Amino acid sequence: MNTNTEKIKKSRKQSKVILLVVPADTYNQSLLKFVKKIDKNKICYVSINKGHSALVEAFKSKKINLKNLFFIDCVTKTIFEPKEEHNCVFISSPKAITELSLALNKLMDASFPSILVDSLSTLMIYHNSKTITKFIHHLINEARVNSDIYLTLTISDKDRNTELYSKIEVLVDEVIKLK
Amino acid sequence: MKKSNLILTVDDEKDIRDSVKDVLEDANFKVETAENGKSMLKKLEKIKPDLILLDVLMPGLTTKEILTELKKRKNKVPIIFLTVVRFAEATKKDIIKGNMVDYIEKPFKNEDLIKRVKKGIKK
Secondary structure (H helix, E strand, O other): OOHHHHHHHHHHHHOOEEEEEEOHHHHHHHHHHHHHHHOOOOEEEEEOOEOHHHHHHHHHHOOOOHHHEEEEEOOHHHOOOOOOOOOEEEOOOOOOHHHHHHHHHHHHHOOOOEEEEEOHHHHHHHOOHHHHHHHHHHHHHHHHHOOOOEEEEEEEHHHOOOHHHHHHHOOOOEEEEOO | OOOOOEEEEEOOOHHHHHHHHHHHHHOOOEEEEEOOHHHHHHHOOOOOOOEEEEOOOOOOOOHHHHHHHHHHOOOOOOEEEEEOOEOOHHHHHHHOOOOEEEEEEOOOOHHHHHHHHHHHHHO
């Protein structure tokens, strides 16, 4: 086990809210490796930039257990009306942040202990840093109130100099830079 | 002399717009650009492109809203999605129908873009 893996596992035991800084050049691969490391937990994967079908395909290829995953897909409906899926809620668009909050609240009640939001970088296309910070603040509060919830937020390393990064960095328990 | 085809490329990232414009102009296309759905729809009141290259994740109007507006205007110009958004191959087949003629994932190869734009216009 390399140092990065050990650090991730240790952090997930100690920290409730993690900001994951993912290298832009290898974003999808790095994130897949991260999910593989934590796939023994029930994960709610909030995707702002990849459709449910692409995620299922990618996770299957990495032999990640899909039974432990539930998806909130914010992108598919921006193009077309998808068929219903048993393990996914489709949100009308990344612009619909209230709809996303409501879906997340329901899943927090349904005990999905790990919530992964992929990614803050894409949310920035649709919202200003104030709106995203408010949304994240709400999620963090929910996670802190509910002792079983662990929250992971991802951001591309290209966005480390943004206003949003500086605002979120101080709200989380730990920042992990993926290699 | 053969008339050049006009391509409208719509992307919120200036670097992408510039790069697509350079690649396609070098391949003898005329290129107009727009930075989001709203400015694209405004441009379409003045120009009649032979094909639109459309990003999927942009501020303002969603892709679905843009497509609905084009349908309302009875605008049937071929559209190629050019985007970082990933879908499974089967889903892409569901997306490519009617005047939505192709789905290209970024980053793209210049030769592939030119080839698929040419193919898209012929459809």
